[in-house]
Amino acid sequence: MQTQRGSVKKVFTIGRYFRRKFGEDVYKVPLSIQGFTCPNIDGTVAKGGCTFCLNESFSPNLAKASKKFYLHPDSSENPLLQKQLEQVRVQYRATSRRLAGKYGVKKFLAYFQSFTNTYAPFETLKALYEEALRQPGCVGLSIGTRSDSVTEEILDYLAELSREYEIWIEYGIQSIYDETLEAINRGHDSANVKEWIGKSKDRGLKVCGHVIFGLPAETEEMMLDTVRESIAWGIDSIKIHPLYVVKNTALAVDYLKGRFTPIDEERYIKLVVESIRMLPPHISVQRVTAGIDDDTLLAPEWCRCKHTQMKHIREALKKAGYIY
Template identity: 40%
Template sequence: MALSDVVHTFGTDLLRRYGTRVHKVAIHAGFTCPNRDGSKGRGGCTFCNNASFSPHSQREPGVAEQIAAGRAVLRKRTGAVRFLAYFQAYTNTYADAERLEALYRAALAEPDVIGLSVGTRPDAVPAPVLDLLAELRDQGHEVWLELGLQSAFDATLARVNRGHGFGDYCRALEQAQLRGLPVCTHLIIGLPGEGREHALASLERVLEQGVDGLKLHPLHVVRNTDMANHWRRGDYHPLTLGAYIDIAADLIERTPPEVVFHRVTGTASRDILLAPEWCSKKWAVLNGIEQALHRRGTQQGARLGEPLADALDAA
């Protein structure tokens, strides 16, 4: 058995639709963030060191060069022959539409790139940018808008200096939906002051608004962040591996089968990770979630009475 037997995974979804393996190539396009440059705040989120999401983010070769490097690695490691350009580091809609169009089209010009996945904040997706993404989608490209919500609780978002609220997310989502853009929402499990019930409530609120994809992440404590200082003082205690696996399984069970999980965990490289140590072990987490679901005799959508197989057959 595999995780894709009990979870509607993005990799399996792409394989079904394109008939071959498709993998994301992460791109650092030199953006900053409105929560760093003074537009919304300074210093960014308390947990944010972007190297934890993109280990080579300090190097910024051109888009084509980054795709070439990623392609070489991924072809050897995964056998993927088609790719999504994943604009990942910082806020990838935080520029005028003309600059964004040049960057996005540079990625799409690569012959084996079938589309884009654009990571951003919900308070940084103005209408011209959404129109651009919709135009690219209408031209036949796979386009995903990834919104970093992290939590549906405004108190939590303020606690981690996120710089936006749940209302910003709802407004951005509505505008994307009006244009028919698929949205993948990011949720972090284990934020300060939050437990299982907060995670379940955030999921419920996100599902009420409607969403096409989800990403689940454990909170990493990484070097050069305010969160690292909180952890060193004993003010923040990360989740155990078992607690994360249980919460992730709880959320998966309550997610409709048609929603695609782009990710159910996230890792940070050992050179910057402080805690929890298990966040460097991707497969231990993935295998743990799969095993937890099998032990429960359950799968995605089980708590809703919606069989996963039926949703996949209808897709």
């Protein structure tokens, strides 16, 4: 999954993919739209959300029992639609202008990032996606979702858009082990992920798979198995995240009671390097770590500074013969 430069291999990052396809940089513009939630939060498939996810349904102190409106695919109306369309415009324009000013970028992908961005009535999704595509410099979409929250209708529509635009669908794979998915209260099994990745690929859509290293009770081999199987399922790109613990989550309870130990940085970086080694040349890399630098982070401390994480990852990759 690398390009050669002498004896050193360049990791095929998503930036290199875009430059190869468009002849220039393309940046993703993250969008967080009010009213979206998740079937694992609203009780459709489970309650409380994934154990590592900070959300109101697990944290009564955050909940405002009244009166928030959340979308569901069967919602008969969407009173938030005009506000959501405005959020698309405002967020896209603010971020794209900042990126254009800082880096000279002219092309962008609208990235529907927060919560489950296919979990709404079809007409709402069409309105939001098409509003994003109307924005200046927007060449496509990247849509973050869960495999249990897409439909044949949505995939058919995205396939139509992909004839003219760059369309990505991002699935949270997390782990291929059902016992792990059950332990984190995921709400679906790995067969569901495999099925919908396959259906997405059958329609010619580009798929990015998210995997997490450091999930409860997983060995290094189990984590690498998830990468291997994700490759076999046909992903086009990968994001790798460490599991970190934030306050007001079920995982935080386990951590504070000594029932969960986060992955250490050395082990995590070793797994990232091994994952890069096994990726075939056509699979791009969108992310190799994640973290959060605020007072919600409980552990591990090394996830606090992404700059330092990336420095250590780049050093480890360089020793292994790769440039990120």
